[in-house]
Amino acid sequence: MENHHRAAVVTRSDTGFKFDIQNVPIPKPQPWEILIKLSATGVCGTDMALAGGYLGPCRDILGHEGVGRVVQIGSGVDPSTIKVGDRVGIAWVRDACGQCSCCREPGGEVRCLEQQNSGRKWDGTFAEHCLVPSRYVLTLPDDPKLPDELVAPILCGGVTAYKALKACEATPGDWVAIVGAGGGVGGLGIQYAKAMGYRVAAVDVGPTQDFCLKMGADAYFDGSSPDTPAKLRKLTPNDAGAKSVIVTAGSGRAYQNALDLVAVFGTLVCVGIPPPDQAMNLHPLTLIDRGIKLIGTMVGTRTETLEALEFVRRGVVNPIVRTVGFSEIEDLAERFSTTSGKLVIQFS
Numbered sequence: 001m002e003n004h005h006r007a008a009v010v011t012r013s014d015t016g017f018k019f020d021i022q023n024v025p026i027p028k029p030q031p032w033e034i035l036i037k038l039s040a041t042g043v044c045g046t047d048m049a050l051a052g053g054y055l056g057p058c059r060d061i062l063g064h065e066g067v068g069r070v071v072q073i074g075s076g077v078d079p080s081t082i083k084v085g086d087r088v089g090i091a092w093v094r095d096a097c098g099q100c101s102c103c104r105e106p107g108g109e110v111r112c113l114e115q116q117n118s119g120r121k122w123d124g125t126f127a128e129h130c131l132v133p134s135r136y137v138l139t140l141p142d143d144p145k146l147p148d149e150l151v152a153p154i155l156c157g158g159v160t161a162y163k164a165l166k167a168c169e170a171t172p173g174d175w176v177a178i179v180g181a182g183g184g185v186g187g188l189g190i191q192y193a194k195a196m197g198y199r200v201a202a203v204d205v206g207p208t209q210d211f212c213l214k215m216g217a218d219a220y221f222d223g224s225s226p227d228t229p230a231k232l233r234k235l236t237p238n239d240a241g242a243k244s245v246i247v248t249a250g251s252g253r254a255y256q257n258a259l260d261l262v263a264v265f266g267t268l269v270c271v272g273i274p275p276p277d278q279a280m281n282l283h284p285l286t287l288i289d290r291g292i293k294l295i296g297t298m299v300g301t302r303t304e305t306l307e308a309l310e311f312v313r314r315g316v317v318n319p320i321v322r323t324v325g326f327s328e329i330e331d332l333a334e335r336f337s338t339t340s341g342k343l344v345i346q347f348s
Helices: 045-051 148-154 157-167 184-195 209-215 228-235 252-261 284-290 302-313 326-337
Strands: 004-013 016-025 033-043 066-073 087-090 093-095 129-133 175-179 199-204 219-222 242-247 262-270 293-296 321-325 342-346
Touching (some): 004 326, 016 326, 033 148, 045 326, 066 129, 066 148, 087 129, 093 129, 148 184, 148 302, 148 342, 157 184, 157 242, 157 302, 175 184, 175 252, 184 199, 184 302, 184 342, 199 252, 209 219, 219 228, 242 252, 321 326, 326 342
Parallel strands (some): 175 199, 175 242, 242 262, 262 293, 321 342
Antiparallel strands (some): 033 129, 066 087
């Protein structure tokens, strides 16, 4: 095996950040680890937030939507559990302790108090190789209906949308509003919501209407218009509003405006992460008077990821992706900001 590989290293300056392709040593697995050769990786808004310094310290090699195959296993890894050649996925949660109070809660592994994250505490998937602990890696099926470029977006963006919909407390036939519907998570959210039986109101700004309707939204609303809450309510039974509003946009204003879309006894699901200086102004009376629930969700468990992938395998969710070569990663931030759907890097 070669000694070095290519990695996209984030560099920061007073004018922002960029990614530089560098040749760096291939990491060597510890006894409990496996080495993955990546074939594709998705690009997530969290990667951009980490690169921009919005989410605290991180590694210089980001990325957490990786698909690849095992090329080396550590000396302590049982080959009956995972072996060279197996197809695997690498997601945001790289490892969980399995022992803390959060891990003992149903689905609590994604909030493990000792969790290790790809790109935050350990080098991520913006490289040709990546290390992961054998005990937590997600084994993927070798299915022609699940090509790499469709699997990668589900490992974070897709399962995040799916998890939010599972938690939103709507029932089939209810109206669910997705704020930020034109983005990667939002667009997948539209498809998952329709597949789960909801009626979908897409809310966004900019030239995203055609994209949202193509994804299957029943209606589209301009998130910057002060008339949107009234127009959306007229669409719902008894002018009630949306049973659930899922905010995937990383904007404080989007959260603020979303409050006016939620029906009495509805649920506002927080997914998108705004910059630190963009807060939502919420008086407790809003929740008390209208009985609104405010919850936060994040990525799904490994089981939920496989559930989300099954929608893709069956063809009821079809991620819209734009693929780029690894050599094109240097202007990744600009490509990400101008891409509808999900951006996927392919290694070759």
